[in-house]
Amino acid sequence: MSTQTEPLVRYRMSIAGQDRDSASGEVIEVRNMFDGAVIGTVPAGTADDAQAALEAAQAGAEIWSATPAFRRAAILKAAAAQIRARRDELSAVLSAENGKTIANASMEIDTTARIFEGFAEESLRLFGQTVPLDIQEGLQSDLMITVREPLGVMVGILPFNFPAELYAHKVGAALAAGNAIVVKPPEDDPITTILLTDILHRAGVPGATLQLVTGYGDVVGDHLSKSPDIAAVTFTGSTEVGAVIAANAGRNVVRAFLELSGNDAFIVCDDANIDDAVDHAVAGRIYANGQVCVATKRIMVVRSRYDDFLTKLRARVEALRVGDQTSENTDVGPLISVDAARVVERQIKEAVGQGARLLVGGTRDGAFITPALLEIDTSVGIATDEEIFGPVFSVLAVDSLDEAIEIANASQFGLNAAVFTADLNQAIRAGRRIKAGIVSVNGGNAYRPDVAAFGGYKKSGLGREGIAYTLDEFTQVKSIVLRGVIAEA
Template sequence: MQMIINGEKRDSANGKVIEVRNMATQELIDTVPAATVEDAQEAIEAAQLGAKIWSQTPVYQRVEILNRFSQMLRDNKGELARLLSTENGKLLVQAEGEIETAAAIFDGFAAESKRLFGQTIPLEIQPGLEKDLMITKREPLGVVVGIIPFNFPAELFSFKAGAALASGNAFIVKPPEDDPLTVIRMVELLHEAGVPKNVLQVVTGYGEEVGDYLAKSPSIQAVSFTGSTEVGTMIAQNGAKNLSRVFLELGANDATIVCEDGDLDAAVDFAIAGRLLASGQVCCSNKRILVEKSIYEDFKAKLVDILSTKRIGNQLEQGTDVGPLINEGAAIKVEEQIQHTIGQGAKLILGGRRVNEAFIEPTVLEVTKDMDIAKDMEMFGPVFALMPFETQEEAIEIVNQSNFGLNSSIFTRDITKAMDAGNKIQAGVVSINGGTVYRPICCAFGGYKKSGIGREGILYTLEEFTQIKSIVLRGVM
């Protein structure tokens, strides 16, 4: 596939490409251009012109286009899901769910943009301004850059592009290098739905080159990035130099607490579903599982029994439970993290091996709170780190010892204990009697501490991608 700049499908200026492979079979799916900074600059210039056009397009017309696109997503769900599953490695059924979620996100932004109202404020609240009337309105920022991670490219493209377009901004997307094809196809469909060619650009390439260039450009007004804390920190520093707005959803090491009065079977089921989704490559999956000591052995036995039946294999085949990681390097890193944790004294209960280049077996480790995995080492793979605890205070202390704080959860039938945990856990979402993988499209999704800056969700992103203007009528009251 080619990238799309100003409506033109094109190769990179230097002709270089990036290979996209199905990691289950190592087969080449396609190539995309490895864009240059010159390509990125052309996209910025086109978007600057597009921002002027799109900001003046009536809301109802933008809504019609976005609703048309969401229907096109549903009409093409089979094609898009298969493409996503093939290039990403997640199970086909999971890819189908992601495409449906993407359509719902665009529906949500289109609907909410019609209610993005301002205020009318009589200024008689302040002496000397009794006859003045202030009217506020929300206007788009201008050009927004979205840098998308590999794990949920369709969904996260929708959160960023849907918000930007619904609120009247031009949008430039830098898709992930490993699985950019679904995002490119979605951009094609958006253009077919009626988004002007210079309003929406897709620039493929490497993050350290074109992603960095886009994020530090003084000609863009905002950057929305989902990815690692290290890269997010650099983007924040670059944005500060231009006073660009920066929205960051970053690393996480989310925890689940299972109390002795909680539903043990439900806790096991949610833990497995959350950690095997996308082969464990989910920012808000339950990477640490804290289980009350009195039920710890029962939880471990149930978890191991079920995980022992899970089958790794080709993500497109029925009967597969765990697909490959996004690339071989990612699998090697998880394998090294497992060995590092064992070297720190962890006990390997199940799995632990890398298989066929890019697969990681479902793995269960018994760990202690002083190990790296219990603090700030984020494992992006199907690895379950188990820890016993004796008191809820101890469990919350372990949860909060991490520099991250995206999502968390607790299983208990005691509402007082649940609310105590909800109030004390330092995380953006605390799910009670459910898993940590919880992100309704209306949710103010985002983390505490080094898990990010800002919140992403239907109403919240529209507000963050707009700015308030006040028009004052003097002496009219």
């Protein structure tokens, strides 16, 4: 934390429609991890700041829920248009503060606009039902009408790895469903979400309906998720933190939607196209510098194809270019922080100590990790439950698809999985047996269609997130029964 008085740019949080500094006056420096330069500062919000937002949100929820759906949708579409118009600016900011390549950042901003637009359109189809009750003896003269209503005040807590896209999934859905939402952005890279909040306010979202409180998770996030004044909290991040948020919400019987950790399996069968599998393995592991919950993490290859796969993968990993994330020639940029890189460095060393063989890379320079290739077996922690959040490829040989599925399901996580095979029947059988939210056939793990019911099995989370599903989760059903209105024959 810093009390720097002359920052490059001093960004502010948004509470009750006003741009504010922290009640404490303290700030958090946001840095470009390529060179360590300070991009700007944001307020280190306090519990008092969070409480002020919660109190304002009650009125914001009433105003927004009373706004007709077609007007809410028009405002969200206008915001999406502005996001597209400012694509280059937003992409540059995101790349600088997050460390992902400019190509990855641009893709994320495109996705952000598309998600807002998608939720706006889906909100116009959020219908109820008319249910004749003559299906139950004694109620044949009654008619039941159902409507979907907003939950009220929500809290959205965002991770660092996809701050813009997950802002859209949480804020877009909450607003489309008629809720108010208080957002706690990641402390490492909050600037893009500050700019997005300003865009939504300018498009017409009331200041008390959408608020953003910057700060640390154990202060701002903790206060927000513990509040008895909210109806729901939606969080993306680690399982460890998710468990704390779920406990906080549970004390007040508040709904918790949690998208948590993953250690995804990537299975290559004996009839797979090896070149395609290698392509997808590389793309799925270096996307966002490997800091993705659904990244390719546990690569299992049948022994008959193992040497061919490993040779080709090794050549690709050795050729990856590490450097300035703003350069179009860069494949892998810096991790979100030096501390994050130190964790990955330690995990690589621990894996080697457990018997893994380091074939390529794995060295750290500041926030950079050179892409690493490890040969492992099931005795190494990363083969089951230890997730590495960085550009590290872990490959192990298996005797069969059955063995690979057994290893995949041995993990406490189950977010996404991938199976490469030319046998469609085998692929479907594998897809049914693997305990994961999405099983991708002949494609990589890092795959999330906007409309998919994204979420995981076991400790990978609770609930599902996606344009076709979230509005159901972010609303509640009310039944209005018209008694005795149907004349009996």
